[in-house]
Each structure stands twice: as structure tokens, then as C-alpha cells.
């Protein structure tokens with residue numbers, strides 16, 4: 001059976017775009033606050049359910065869903081930082097405590113979402129008809145996803161290299177003590193990053209909910225590849241994540257082709273990100289970041 | 296001369312360990328004060344405790360006549376006290392220019408261009424490497440960048456923790472010259488140094504710490520000429 005490699009590349013770009021949007025905030029907050037926030041999974045889930053709420057329950061256009069997901073998750077991220085993690089850290093919690101706390105917070109948010117919207121999988125009820133561009137089968141949604149990731153990449157680059165806050169983000173994650181000695185307002189920068197990162201996680205969750213389906217476990221199912229991207233990219237490194245998102249996107253899509261050819265279930269797709277995660281941790285635990293120097 | 300920075304009866308350490316015991320340090324405007332002592336004698340701890348990087352158990356810190364005991368590091372910067380840590384004193388994955396910009400982070404006036412130019416005049420070595428990653432600089436350039444970053448706020452007091460440690464001999468005198476020029480421009484400098492001879496040469500006054508206690512303080516010139524003190528406290532043979 002012939003493989004449409006152009007389509008494989010395109011699908012990789014779609015997957016990579018999703019992972020990029022999802023992982024940017026995770027890697028930056030990990031770099032700033034020093035612990036992996038597992039509640040990130042539920043930030044994505046909430047983004048998806050904001051879409052469900054706006055599109056299915058309120059009957060508004062899907063564009064409003066993006067605004068709602070961005071705002072709701074941004075506020076949730078800020079509250080999580082201020083109300084939970086900074087609170088615990090001020091009371092002497094170490095990085096491990098904070099990580100476990102994030103798993104607990106994730107549970108709480110997941111069950112609240114399950115209580116409000118129910119546990120069975122559902123959809124936004126929007127059709128995204130496929131059409132052909134040359135050899136590619138595409139949908140408006142996939143194109144919008146790639147476009148969003150491109151815009152995000154450009155904005156993040158400008159933010160991190162041209163703005164005071166962006167440079168401060170890089171400075172804090174590279175050397176917190178010196179950042180403090182320079183008088184950088186670490187609190188404010190960290191809060192803004194948590195809010196912005198969570199807002200992006202919400203957008204990623206919304207896209208995934210629209211592409212596939214949504215359930216309260218949506219984020220939990222996505223968090224493994226998103227962590228793989230974060231680790232492969234090198235914690236705290238935006239440029240690392242940019243590369244890693246598309247590397248893992250490509251690996252997964254080539255893996256799907258290989259699995260199909262071998263007659264195996266594409267359910268094993270998840271294992272690909274997991275294998276990359278393990279191999280990275282063994283061979284290059286610092287990730288790709290050093291190769292880029294920048295954060 | 297009027298003291299601009301005074302630390303009185305400082306007891307400092309980490310968590311519940313006291314490392315520095317009842318040390319007092321005084322710095323007059325426009326002078327260089329050295330803190331000397333062997334490895335682990337508490338020099339860094341003393342300096343860090345004054346700005347909130349280490350725990351201050353007891354004592355008072357005065358700056359410009361105000362009591363600033365228990366100040367936080369970021370607040371110290373805005374008041375005009377800047378600090379260069381002993382290790383990790385540059386942002387390695389930022390460029391030289393970006394390091395300086397972060398040094399000026401607290402400046403609200405927005406006119407950092409002029410200060411940047413001023414700092415580059417003082418450190419022409421850095422002006423040639425604005426776009427270089429700080430992590431790629433040589434040891435000497437790195438120390439210059441560390442000091443230059445702290446100068447971006449035009450501090451009245453500059454605390455330097457072993458700026459000469461681990462530098463090649465030929466990189467040392469350029470840094471010395473910069474420190475003197477910074478003093479000449481009106482910034483009081485506190486310099487931590489392990490090499491006694493160098494410290495006495497550059498400073499007006501010095502404090503000698505051993506095991507967290509001040510065992511000797513005084514005028515650097517007279518200590519240099521006091522054979523007894525040199526042998527007893529500093530291990531320097533004439």
C-alpha cells in the first residue's frame with residue numbers, strides 16, 4: 001500500500017502545532033517555578049469544556065469559544081499559582097510537595113468538570129468538512145491550528161527577545177538568585193507566565209476537543225506527549241519546545257504509518273511519545289535546549 | 296568621611312545555623328573596603344545577609360542614614376545598593392546586552408540607553424561583544440559583565456563577592472582598574488577577597504574574618520606595614 005508522505009508531513013505539522021501550543025506554558029512555568037505542574041492536564045480539559053459550553057450550551061459561534069477558553073484558563077492558571085502553589089511554597093513546601101499538590105489540584109478540577117458536564121465523551125457538534133489541496137486532505141480546523149501555532153511561535157519569539165518581561169522570564173529561569181539581585185519582580189513575571197501559559201493550554205485543549213472529542217479525561221490523555229515535548233525540548237526552553245513539538249509530532253505520525261504497515265493497532269501511538277521521553281531522559285536529560293542556547 | 300553603609304553587630308547564617316558572629320562593617324562614601332578571610336570563614340554569608348540573601352539573626356544595617364535591616368534584595372537595588380554574587384553572576388543564556396538590560400530592570404525612567412553607553416565606556420571589552428552569549432565569554436569578560444550588570448542602576452554601594460577568584464593572572468589587573476574607576480566615579484565598593492596582598496593593595500580599609508568572627512580591622516596601608524599583624528592573622532611573611 002502506498003503511503004502519502006505529503007499527508008504524513010502535514011499531519012505531523014498538525015500534531016506538532018497542537019503540542020507546541022500545549023507545551024509552551026508548561027515549559028516556561030516549569031522553568032520559572034521549578035516543578036512540573038500536572039494540573040496542566042486539567043487546564044487543557046477546561047479549555048475544551050469552555051468550547052462545549054460556548055458552542056453547545058450557549059449556541060455561540062466557535063470563535064467566541066477561543067476567547068472564553070483563553071480567559072477562563074488564564075484566570076484558572078493565575079488562581080492556581082496564587083491560591084495554591086505560591087501559598088504552599090510560602091509555607092515551606094518544596095518542589096516535590098508542589099508537584100504532588102499539582103496532581104491533587106488536577107484531580108479536583110477534573111472531578112468538578114466531570115460533575116458539571118458529565119463523564120461520557122461528547123463533541124462540539126461541529127462538522128469540519130475535509131477538502132483537498134494538491135495531494136493533501138485538510139480541514140479548516142487543522143489549517144487554523146497550524147496558523148495559530150505559527151502566530152504563537154512568532155509572538156513568543158518577539159516576547160522573549162524584545163520585551164522586558166520576556167527577557168526577565170529567561171533571566172529568572174536561567175538564574176533566579178541573580179534575577180532577584182537585579183531587582184526583577186519575580187512574583188509578577190511568574191504570575192503573568194502562569195496565566196498566559198494556562199490560557200494557551202486552554203486553547204490547545206479546545207483544538208483537541210474540536211478535532212477529536214472531549215471528556216473530563218481529555219487533558220490527562222494529552223499530558224504525556226506534552227511532557228515528552230517539554231523534556232525533549234529542555235525544561236524552560238521555548239526554542240527547545242518549538243523543535244521538540246514537531247519532532248515528536250513527526251515521530252508519532254511516522255509511527256502510525258509503521259504501525260499500520262505492520263498491521264498493529266494505532267492505539268500504540270501513545271507509546272511513541274513515551275519511548276522518546278524515556279530515551280531523552282537516558283541520553284540527554286537536559287533536552288535540546290543547549291543546542292539553541294536561548295530559552 | 297560620612298559612612299554610607301553600616302552593618303552593626305551582625306549575626307547571620309542559614310536556617311538555624313549561625314555562621315557569622317557579631318561582625319560590624321562600615322563603609323564611607325567613595326571608599327573601597329575589603330573583607331578578607333580563608334575559605335568558609337563566612338565572608339559571603341556576611342555580605343548576603345545584609346541584602347536578604349542569607350538569614351540575618353541579629354544586628355542592624357544602615358544605608359544613607361536609614362535603617363534598612365531586613366531589606367529584600369530587590370528593594371536594595373532600587374535604593375542604590377547592588378550586589379555581584381560569587382558564583383553564577385551572569386545570565387549565561389542571555390546576551391551581553393540583555394544581561395545589562397536586566398541589570399537595569401528596576402529603572403523606571405526608561406532612559407537606559409545613556410547608562411548602557413556609559414557602562415560600555417567603562418567596559419570597552421564588552422562593547423565589542425554585545426551580541427555574544429554571556430555563557431561564551433572568557434572568565435575575565437564574564438566578571439566584567441557581572442560588574443557591569445550591577446552598574447546599570449548607578450548604585451551608591453557596590454558589593455563584590457570575590458570578583459577575582461579563578462581568574463587567570465593577566466585578567467586580574469584589568470578588573471582591579473575597573474573597580475578603582477567605579478570608586479573614582481563615586482560608588483563605595485565592598486570587595487570580598489581571599490588573596491590578602493591584593494585585597495590590602497586595592498582597599499582603604501579591611502576586615503579580616505576567621506570562623507565567622509572579625510579578628511582584625513583597620514587601615515589597609517598600616518596593616519600592610521605591620522609585620523606582626525600580617526604574620527598572625529594573614530599568614531604573610533615579610
Ligand SMILES: Nc1ncnc2c1ncn2[C@@H]1O[C@H](COP(=O)(O)OP(=O)(O)OP(=O)(O)O)[C@@H](O)[C@H]1O
Nearest residue numbers: 309314332333334335336337338339340341381489
Ligand atoms: N546556603 C547555605 N546553607 C547552609 N550553609 C551554608 C550555605 N552557604 C554556605 N554555608 C556554610 O557557611 C559557611 C561559610 O560559608 P561562606 O560561603 O560564607 O564562606 P566564604 O568565606 O565566602 O568562603 P569562600 O571563600 O569559599 O567563598 C561554610 O561552612 C559553608 O559550608
Ligand SMILES: [Mg+2]
Nearest residue numbers: 338339340381
Ligand atoms: Mg564566599
